[in-house]
Amino acid sequence: AQKITQTQPGMFVQEKEAVTLDCTYDTSDQSYGLFWYKQPSSGEMIFLIYQGSYDEQNATEGRYSLNFQKARKSANLVISASQLGDSAMYFCAMREVYNYGQNFVFGPGTRLSVLP
Amino acid sequence: GAVVSQHPSWVICKSGTSVKIECRSLDFQATTMFWYRQFPKQSLMLMATSNEGSKATYEQGVEKDKFLINHASLTLSTLTVTSAHPEDSSFYICSARGVANPYEQYFGPGTRLTVT
Numbered sequence: 001a002q003k004i005t006q007t008q009p010g011m012f013v014q015e016k017e018a019v020t021l022d023c024t025y026d027t028s029d030q031s032y033g034l035f036w037y038k039q040p041s042s043g044e045m046i047f048l049i050y051q052g053s054y055d056e057q058n059a060t061e062g063r064y065s066l067n068f069q070k071a072r073k074s075a076n077l078v079i080s081a082s083q084l085g086d087s088a089m090y091f092c093a094m095r096e097v098y099n100y101g102q103n104f105v106f107g108p109g110t111r112l113s114v115l116p
Numbered sequence: 117g118a119v120v121s122q123h124p125s126w127v128i129c130k131s132g133t134s135v136k137i138e139c140r141s142l143d144f145q146a147t148t149m150f151w152y153r154q155f156p157k158q159s160l161m162l163m164a165t166s167n168e169g170s171k172a173t174y175e176q177g178v179e180k181d182k183f184l185i186n187h188a189s190l191t192l193s194t195l196t197v198t199s200a201h202p203e204d205s206s207f208y209i210c211s212a213r214g215v216a217n218p219y220e221q222y223f224g225p226g227t228r229l230t231v232t
Binding site: 045091108 | 159
């Protein structure tokens with residue numbers, strides 16, 4: 001079963017506007033972590049933001065914020081004041097922690113294109 | 117932040133040959149390293165998890181005899197693709213998790229393998 005769902009294969013946003021990238025997840029665990037990564041055309045995975053399942057406040061990192069709605073199991077990424085350099089693939093990921101280790105799974109990704 | 121390197125960044129090899137990809141944590145000790153593969157326009161798929169000094173744990177469907185993983189030290193893990201075939205052509209990414217922050221994964225820049 002798909003643990004991470006990103007329903008937007010591609011998104012367009014005008015430069016300087018805000019954009020929300022959707023992510024929903026499926027887990028029965030109480031303790032888990034949610035991540036967003038950016039992958040530009042060069043291929044490297046760039047960590048953007050992290051939200052722990054017990055964190056009460058939504059995570060923010062500069063222009064990135066995570067809209068965490070635990071009951072709905074959603075962890076949307078909000079990018080404010082989009083820049084041309086934000087054009088890339090964006091992956092939502094979840095880490096589940098077990099006694100014997102952890103499971104780290106990525107969503108299918110959303111390709112964001114910022115228009116000048 | 118923590119730095120993970122991969123070598124080579126890209127490699128072309130002939131069908132039937134073997135190729136080794138190195139993953140190094142440059143400024144921290146990586147107790148666990150992860151190997152992912154990513155096909156074009158797809159998400160990252162976890163291949164295996166390796167802990168220093170022990171055998172790697174492979175995900176279902178990944179041939180351990182074909183993808184040999186060695187994690188001989190706290191700063192180096194290697195992935196050897198044996199008897200490579202064109203269908204093994206992919207983008208291989210490693211990530212590492214350290215002692216200092218066991219909840220974060222640091223990704224390498226990836227290695228693009230093309231088998232002709």
